[in-house]
Amino acid sequence: MEERVLTAKGAATRQRIVDGAALLIREQGVVNVGLDDIRAATATSKSQLFHYFPEGKADLMLAVARREAEQVIAEQMPQLGDLTTWRKWQAWRRRVLKMYDEQRDGCALSALVGQLGLGDATTRQIVGDLLDRWLEYLVDGVEALRASGEIDRSVDPVRAATAILTAVNGGATMLVATDRITYLETALTEAIDDLRRPR
Template sequence: MERVLTERGRATRDRIVEGAARLLRERGVPNVGLDDIRAATATSKSQLFHYFPDGKSDLLLAVAEYEAAEVIADQQPMLGDLVDLATWHAWRDRVVERYAAQGDRCPLTALTAQLGLADPATRTIITRMYDRWQSHLADGVRALTAAGAIPPGADPDRSATAILTAICGGATMLQATNRITYLEVALDDALSTLGVGRG
């Protein structure tokens, strides 16, 4: 049964999770212990275990949920309103801008590379995040098709999957090389195939 927190308790828990997320992005999961998180978030040991009874495993799942939400939030409000070409172009620019600014400390990298896939619960969080992301993109393709803004016949789910894969592949290469061009080219090619390119 999920614990019901007071407003103050929720704020404290959120502060711990956000502080832990920042620290884990900077140092990586293997290099961060609970004492590091306590020091970075000015949290006592009793507080930490009050909100995360199983210690680091509980906290890492909470951080995974936080990072998954951040991946989607970083693309809003455009991602949830892809109803015309102008919004698609603005969303594309937001994606490139955010990943260029964050580099290998982006929420997606923290979620998939730092937190890893070994824990089935973390894998479930990541899968839900990808499903939500893909759903927004597919809805956007349907909206453009209905408005006659792109050629008819596009498969919304397939197109959304191609766009999402382009972003994630580009983000992986950005992590390894610190070059944003991989993401830009892959995303632009995926959008151009759909008919959403600027050219």
């Protein structure tokens, strides 16, 4: 579907609906949230909702998926975008742990994968694009450490970044399942510390 150009007011209204829907889905789960719930929570009329989302819930859920994917990256900034020193890597690690500890099963990643699901090809593409962007930031960070001599030049940036990204996502999944952050803390710390281990 072609993207329509919205006025500033229209864009703000559409974003308010998406934000409200995302919050409801995080709190109640996608199967428990209907269009009437979203309309009530966002003070939106039926005509307004279908004006911005002509295909109804399907359109809105894709917009929520894109919003949650953006949130995953945004919530890690500015640290994720500046992994140029070991100290900054540690600051990013602390931010990730604090973020997930506070959000628990209300995190954007959990909402995106767990609540919205991966049954739709477009949603899978959104998740895939998110992980590719996230990995790119981490690869850049590993390459910066290699260039500055803070880690051995034999470290493979893509393999190392992939291990770190997997540690975050695996640890976050186990956090949601058990409500214990120790899995994420241990996996992420080990994956980052591995960057400096002798080769």
